[in-house]
Amino acid sequence: MTGVVGLLAGIRDVGRDRRRGGWSRFAYSPAELTLREWFLAEASRRSMDVEIDRNGLLWAWRRGIGGSLDDAVVTGSHLDSVPGGGQFDGPLGVASALTAVDLLDARGVAPTRPLAIVVFPEEEGGRFGEACLGSRLLIGDLHPDRALARTDADGITLAEALTAAGLDPSRVGRDDKTLSRISTFVELHVEQGRGLIDLDRPVAIGSSIIGHGLWRLTVTGQGNHAGATLMTDRRDPMVAAAAIVVAVRDTARAFSGARATVGRIQPTPGGTNVIPSRVDIWLDVRHPIDAVAEQIVTSILERARPLAASEGCEIALVKESYGGAVDFDQALRNRLAAVLPDAPHLDVGAGHDAGVLAERMPTAMLFTRNPTGVSHSPEEGVEDADAEAGAAALADVLEELLR
Numbered sequence: 596m597t598g599v600v601g602l603l604a605g606i607r608d609v610g611r612d613r614r615r616g617g618w619s620r621f622a623y624s625p626a627e628l629t630l631r632e633w634f635l636a637e638a639s640r641r642s643m644d645v646e647i648d649r650n651g652l653l654w655a656w657r658r659g660i661g662g663s664l665d666d667a668v669v670t671g672s673h674l675d676s677v678p679g680g681g682q683f684d685g686p687l688g689v690a691s692a693l694t695a696v697d698l699l700d701a702r703g704v705a706p707t708r709p710l711a712i713v714v715f716p717e718e719e720g721g722r723f724g725e726a727c728l729g730s731r732l733l734i735g736d737l738h739p740d741r742a743l744a745r746t747d748a749d750g751i752t753l754a755e756a757l758t759a760a761g762l763d764p765s766r767v768g769r770d771d772k773t774l775s776r777i778s779t780f781v782e783l784h785v786e787q788g789r790g791l792i793d794l795d796r797p798v799a800i801g802s803s804i805i806g807h808g809l810w811r812l813t814v815t816g817q818g819n820h821a822g823a824t825l826m827t828d829r830r831d832p833m834v835a836a837a838a839i840v841v842a843v844r845d846t847a848r849a850f851s852g853a854r855a856t857v858g859r860i861q862p863t864p865g866g867t868n869v870i871p872s873r874v875d876i877w878l879d880v881r882h883p884i885d886a887v888a889e890q891i892v893t894s895i896l897e898r899a900r901p902l903a904a905s906e907g908c909e910i911a912l913v914k915e916s917y918g919g920a921v922d923f924d925q926a927l928r929n930r931l932a933a934v935l936p937d938a939p940h941l942d943v944g945a946g947h948d949a950g951v952l953a954e955r956m957p958t959a960m961l962f963t964r965n966p967t968g969v970s971h972s973p974e975e976g977v978e979d980a981d982a983e984a985g986a987a988a989l990a991d992v993l994e995e996l997l998r
């Protein structure tokens with residue numbers, strides 16, 4: 596097998612998660628480090644100059660005339676995953692970018708401008724809790740000290756993970772030199788909804804991304820013994836947390852277009868025969884309008900406080916990460932539409948590094964049909980023919996942008 600399907604087949608067993616099912620490829624974990632090496636090897640095989648920048652982003656360059664790296668057209672995506680995720684969220688964009696380079700070579704396209712593929716670390720925030728960490732460090736949207744101090748579930752900091760991966764944490768931060776090289780960024784990604792199924796098309800162009808925030812809500816009560824503590828003597832944060840999770844769902848239902856999810860809940864200490872002393876709930880709240888996303892969280896807090904109080908518990912809320920709503924550059928979208936006239940335009944509910952870079956340069960997205968419409972799950976899928984169609988569409992777009 597060649598093309599996208601062949602490339603993805605070559606990494607299919609990297610990071611399989613036997614406990615959860617699906618794939619768990621956390622940033623700078625052995626699985627993702629293996630994928631990073633895979634990418635660098637595949638790019639080198641295509642005579643691309645590879646480098647790892649100060650923020651841990653991987654770059655593969657086809658230099659322009661005279662070896663120039665300026666005014667570059669850049670494509671790429673991420674390799675890290677959510678816990679127990681699918682195999683296409685991220686890697687499909689990277690494999691499609693490598694295949695698009697092959698297609699441009701086969702067409703004899705000899706661009707005068709540089710072409711690059713970039714791989715962003717920690718797009719999911721699955722290990723350190725900051726979504727789009729790599730791209731946000733690149734543009735200076737995330738302070739290095741905050742990022743480096745973030746810890747994973749084992750208490751390992753990003754600084755320690757970077758050091759273990761052979762990178763220098765002291766160099767992390769806004770990188771205007773790298774940003775100045777990029778004139779346009781286009782990311783291909785698996786669609787994470789049903790848009791293309793319902794429209795019966797293989798590839799779409801991105802219109803917008805809704806705003807996406809992560810908050811940590813901590814419920815504090817009284818830790819105690821599960822057997823020796825009478826029901827009348829308890830201040831159980833797990834009971835309060837359960838009521839709050841339902842309130843999160845009810846609040847979101849009251850705001851049209853809102854999404855609110857509790858996918859992660861963590862009792863401390865977490866013993867089977869222990870009433871927890873605290874429970875952490877992570878809120879993933881999204882809305883097309885940033886101010887409304889904030890309003891939703893305020894409403895959740897207003898409901899949560901009395902629910903906690905009725906169990907003799909208290910709550911505290913910390914905003915962990917926020918990516919604003921994005922409308923992709925209209926002029927660039929028009930150029931893509933001219934190249935791909937049959938491609939529908941989709942508003943998407945998932946966050947992407949392209950949404951972060953959109954703050955600093957014209958960016959666009961392409962989406963490849965997912966026949967299940969399910970993502971962040973092993974059920975995420977892409978048909979072989981659609982995978983190759985997506986790479987061909989990306990090659991068409993890159994050829995146009997490189998003119």
Ligand code: HGY
Pocket residue numbers: 718719726807944945946947
């Ligand atoms: O969560 C998201 O929207 C993306 O998959 N990181």
Ligand code: MN
Pocket residue numbers: 677684719945971
């Ligand atoms: Mn994802």
Ligand code: MN
Pocket residue numbers: 673684685718784946947
């Ligand atoms: Mn993704």
